[in-house]
Amino acid sequence: MSILLKAYRNLLTDVFSLSGLHLCAPDLDMNWVLKEGPMLDKQLLCYLENELVLTWTDVISRQSIPEWLTPLWEGFMLKHDPLLLRYLRQVLVFGYKARLEPTNEQNNEAQASFYNRDCQVADYDLSLEKEIGRRPHYWRLARSLVSRVIGDIRWHDVVPSHGPGAVFPRYDHYDRTNFTSSPRSIEEYYSFYENFVCLPGFYPSAIEATSISEKFPDTGPIRSKLVSVPKDSRGPRLISVHPRESIWIQQGQRRLLESAIMKHIGSQISLRDQSVNGDLALAGSRDRSWFTIDLKEASDCMSCGVVKYLFGDYAYHIISCSRAEEIQLFDGRVIPLHKWAPMGNALCFPVESLVFWALAQAAVYMSPRKSSECRVYVFGDDIIGPSTYYDDVVRGLTDAGLTVNKGKSFVQGFFRESCGTDAYKGVDVTPRRLKTHVVSNYEDLVSICTMAKSLRADGYEETASTLYVYVRSFVGHLPMVNDFDQSGVFEYVERDIDYLWRFESKLRWSQDLHRYEVNVARVVAAEQSPSDTRWCLLDALLSLERARSACSTPSDGCNKSGLHYTVPHRACLKRGWTGVRHKWQRPVSRCFPECDNAFIKE
Numbered sequence: 242m243s244i245l246l247k248a249y250r251n252l253l254t255d256v257f258s259l260s261g262l263h264l265c266a267p268d269l270d271m272n273w274v275l276k277e278g279p280m281l282d283k284q285l286l287c288y289l290e291n292e293l294v295l296t297w298t299d300v301i302s303r304q305s306i307p308e309w310l311t312p313l314w315e316g317f318m319l320k321h322d323p324l325l326l327r328y329l330r331q332v333l334v335f336g337y338k339a340r341l342e343p344t345n346e347q348n349n350e351a352q353a354s355f356y357n358r359d360c361q362v363a364d365y366d367l368s369l370e371k372e373i374g375r376r377p378h379y380w381r382l383a384r385s386l387v388s389r390v391i392g393d394i395r396w397h398d399v400v401p402s403h404g405p406g407a408v409f410p411r412y413d414h415y416d417r418t419n420f421t422s423s424p425r426s427i428e429e430y431y432s433f434y435e436n437f438v439c440l441p442g443f444y445p446s447a448i449e450a451t452s453i454s455e456k457f458p459d460t461g462p463i464r465s466k467l468v469s470v471p472k473d474s475r476g477p478r479l480i481s482v483h484p485r486e487s488i489w490i491q492q493g494q495r496r497l498l499e500s501a502i503m504k505h506i507g508s509q510i511s512l513r514d515q516s517v518n519g520d521l522a523l524a525g526s527r528d529r530s531w532f533t534i535d536l537k538e539a540s541d542c543m544s545c546g547v548v549k550y551l552f553g554d555y556a557y558h559i560i561s562c563s564r565a566e567e568i569q570l571f572d573g574r575v576i577p578l579h580k581w582a583p584m585g586n587a588l589c590f591p592v593e594s595l596v597f598w599a600l601a602q603a604a605v606y607m608s609p610r611k612s613s614e615c616r617v618y619v620f621g622d623d624i625i626g627p628s629t630y631y632d633d634v635v636r637g638l639t640d641a642g643l644t645v646n647k648g649k650s651f652v653q654g655f656f657r658e659s660c661g662t663d664a665y666k667g668v669d670v671t672p673r674r675l676k677t678h679v680v681s682n683y684e685d686l687v688s689i690c691t692m693a694k695s696l697r698a699d700g701y702e703e704t705a706s707t708l709y710v711y712v713r714s715f716v717g718h719l720p721m722v723n724d725f726d727q728s729g730v731f732e733y734v735e736r737d738i739d740y741l742w743r744f745e746s747k748l749r750w751s752q753d754l755h756r757y758e759v760n761v762a763r764v765v766a767a768e769q770s771p772s773d774t775r776w777c778l779l780d781a782l783l784s785l786e787r788a789r790s791a792c793s794t795p796s797d798g799c800n801k802s803g804l805h806y807t808v809p810h811r812a813c814l815k816r817g818w819t820g821v822r823h824k825w826q827r828p829v830s831r832c833f834p835e836c837d838n839a840f841i842k843e
Contacts, residue, residue, distance in 0.1 A: 244711050245336050245678040249274055251703040252335055256328045259700050262312040264332070274336035275474040281305060282333040283648055289656035289665070292321075323668035330663070331672040331701075338674040343477035348469050351476050352571050355467065355583075358541045363579040365642040366546040372640055373550065376607075379637065380550065383603035387551045387595060390505045391498070396559045399493030401436055404587055409466040409482040417485045423457035424486055426562045431490055433457060463487055464575065465565035465585060473676075481578075481585035487563040491587035494560055498591045509602075510594050511620045518618055519662035521625045526657040527667030530614075532631040533659040534638070535649035536597070539622035540589050541580050542643050543596060548581045551596055560588055594619050597638070604637030605630045623659045628652050673699065680715055683764045683812045686730050694733035698725060698828050720759045721745050725828045727819050729763040738823045751818065758818040765815045 246269070253264045281301075288300040297318050306314055313332065317325040343351070373380045403417050412419075423433040437457075463484060469477040483491070502510050511517045518533075525531030536542070549557040564586060568578045582589040598619040605615050610629050617626040617634070626634055631652040635645050651657050657664045663671040673695050677688040689708050697705035709732050713719055719732040721741055734740070738757060741748050747760040 243271065243678065244708070245274060245339055245675060246271065248675060248678075248704050248707045249335055251707045252701060253332065254703050255701040256313070256332060258703075260313065260316070260325060260328050262316055264309055264313060266307075266309040271336075275339060275341075278333040278335070279337040282330055282337070285330070285333070286648065286651075286656065286658075290651050290654045292654045294653070321666075323665045323670050326665050327668075327670035327672065330670065334672050334674055336675055336678075338473050338676045339678050340471050340676050341474055342471050343469055347476040348571060351469065351479055352467065355479055355541065356570070356576065358538060359576070359579050362542060362544045362642065366544050366579065369544070369546040369550070369642075376640065379603055379607050379640075382606060383599040383637075384551050384553070386599040386602055388553065390501050390595060391552065391556055394497050394501050394556075396494065396497065396556070397431070399431070399436070399490065399497065401489045401493035403485065404488055404492050406488075406585070407468070407480075407482050408485040408488055409464075410484075412485060417489075420486060420489075421457065422460045422484075422486060424463050424484075424563075425459045426463065426566075427486060427490055428459075430559050430562045437486065437489065462566040463563065464567040464569060465578070466569045467571060468585075469571070479584070481565060481568055481583040483563075483565055483585055483587075487565065488587055490563040494563075495587045495591055498560075498588065498595070502591060502595060506598070509616055509618050510598050511618070512591060512594065515620055515660035515662075518620045518623055518625050518660040521618060522657040522659040522662045523664040523667060523669060525625070525628070526655050526664035529628055529653075529655060531625050531657065532628045532634075532652035533650060533657045534601075534624040534626075534631075534634065535646045535658070536622035536624070536638065537644040537646040539597070539643065540583050540593055543581050543593055544642055545579065545581045547641050548592065548596060551599060560592065564588075590621060594621055596641075597622065597624060597643075600637045600641050600643075601626060601634045604633040607637075608633040620660050625659055673701070680712075683730075683814055686712055686715060687728065687764050690730055690732070691728060694725065697733055697735065716762070720747060720761045722759055722761065722819055722821055723825045724820060724822050727761075729761045729819060730814070731759070731761040731819070735825055735827075737825050738821065741821060748821070749818070751820075754820070756820045757823065759821055760816055761819045762814045762816050763819075764812045 249269065250266075253266055257263050284301045284305065288295070288297045291300065310329075310332065313325065313329050316322075317329050408417060420433075420437045423437070427433070463486075465481040465483045465487075468480045468482050470480055472478040499512055502512065508517075521531050522533055525533065545561070548561075552560065561581070564582055565578050567575050569575050582592060598617060601617040601619065601624050605617055605626060608630050610633070614627050615630070617624065617630075619625075624634065624638075635650075638645060649658060655666045661671065662669060673692065675692055677685045677692070680686060680689070689712055693705040693708035693712075696708070709719060712730065716730060719730070721734045721736075721744065722729075722731045723734050723736055723738075723741065725733065741757075741759070745759055749758055749760075750756075751758050
């Protein structure tokens with residue numbers, strides 16, 4: 242039996258233990274766990290959005306609810322208890338995000354959708370001028386908001402670097418700095434000799450400068466490659482893998498743009514912290530004061546025309562100098578790319594965040610409605626704002642060619658969802674979703690242990706134990722840790738230090754750190770040393786500049802030493818000492834104080 246099905250059977254036992262409602266389920270198959278349950282959850286969310294005006298029988302047919310789920314289903318419909326909603330959705334979506342390899346048919350469908358969406362973006366750009374003419378004041382206001390953020394950016398002062406992702410064509414990670422071509426679009430704004438070949442501030446002699454075009458020829462329009470990445474049962478995630486020269490410049494521009502965003506509107510656009518949107522979703526679910534909007538295929542719908550108008554000609558051309566103009570599909574066809582930057586472009590996330598914020602905030606400012614709170618908060622394509630302005634924001638986003646996902650946008654009922662936080666009447670009701678159910682590498686072991694840790698903290702003891710037994714079949718003994726904030730290949734236990742002393746043989750006291758520690762295995766990126774370190778010199782010295790940047794973080798994928806490079810998609814286990822608590826403490830709940838008694842079962 243699949244570990245997903247086995248864990249699901251134990252999940253039903255845990256839900257019965259926690260809710261007191263018996264779920265006598267038949268032998269369920271993968272189709273229910275992966276598809277039928279999540280489809281029923283979509284209908285449930287539709288009811289939650291319209292519960293103030295519709296009954297659940299108006300939205301959901303009784304025939305679609307299996308008989309074994311009726312006690313939990315009707316229990317929630319009768320009481321509208323947030324805790325019962327959490328158990329119900331946990332049963333429905335436990336396997337929704339299980340990672341599956343896409344089939345050829347799914348890849349073909351995803352490619353066709355990608356192509357059709359690109360054609361729609363091209364058609365929209367042709368009508369953009371008319372769209373702006375209908376609401377000129379709105380578009381000018383959105384443009385002025387963007388200008389306030391990017392107006393003082395010195396785009397030529399980039400500190401380029403490579404990112405952690407893949408490049409096209411494929412190269413060894415340490416060999417990516419050995420550039421061999423000079424794209425004309427990049428050379429127009431960023432001197433190839435200064436930014437790719439030698440160190441900033443070191444200018445070549447006249448003879449060397451004239452030979453650049455011979456040594457590093459122009460390869461024509463920048464071309465990316467469409468790559469399929471496993472996602473879930475719905476199909477793959479598509480990534481547009483860019484050339485190494487493009488990524489090199491994009492990473493430098495990304496730091497400049499992110500720094501400007503944090504300087505001017507950092508509180509309204511979160512680039513790394515999702516907790517802001519999560520807390521607002523909780524607040525909005527309590528009094529319905531905030532809406533949550535999710536955009537469908539947001540990056541694939543963002544047209545070049547919209548970005549050009551909002552950023553202005555100069556800024557648009559300079560941030561577009563490294564974007565792919567063409568893309569190679571799965572079947573080998575090469576087509577022009579009309580969308581500005583699909584996933585795979587390092588500038589995609591900060592640019593789309595700024596564009597969506599400007600469009601939404603301008604819609605709020607232009608609204609005739611009055612409210613004391615008029616700020617909009619954005620994390621990627623997750624948008625939160627005052628419920629009063631919901632219709633205005635939807636109209637503004639739609640006018641820009643974007644598609645609002647109605648099934649995941651909430652404003653009327655008491656349910657809100659944003660940045661992975663599901664909230665109902667002020668209570669965090671986010672269900673746990675098992676993403677990894679097949680171990681193929683070390684990262685999968687950490688993913689399953691992290692999932693088991695969260696399940697145990699939420700009270701799903703049988704399910705967590707099942708996953709830990711599955712991990713033991715690969716690694717043998719699992720050390721025990723009682724600190725929820727730690728990560729690695731270990732078993733999280735809700736016990737004090739006395740329990741660990743009895744059953745954990747590798748527990749020690751650290752004189753240096755003054756804490757108890759357990760020896761655990763962690764997953765670290767595999768590294769390799771290049772055979773020729775001449776091309777590492779640029780990376781090594783530029784890392785000093787990146788270290789001074791306020792936006793530089795370990796997640797940037799920067800090489801700090803210039804001597805070792807991480808190998809993408811390869812990792813190894815490394816043992817180390819992890820701290821444990823003297824007295825175990827329950828993880829902090831994200832629900833409101835008045836809901837503590839209902840949400841946490843002591």
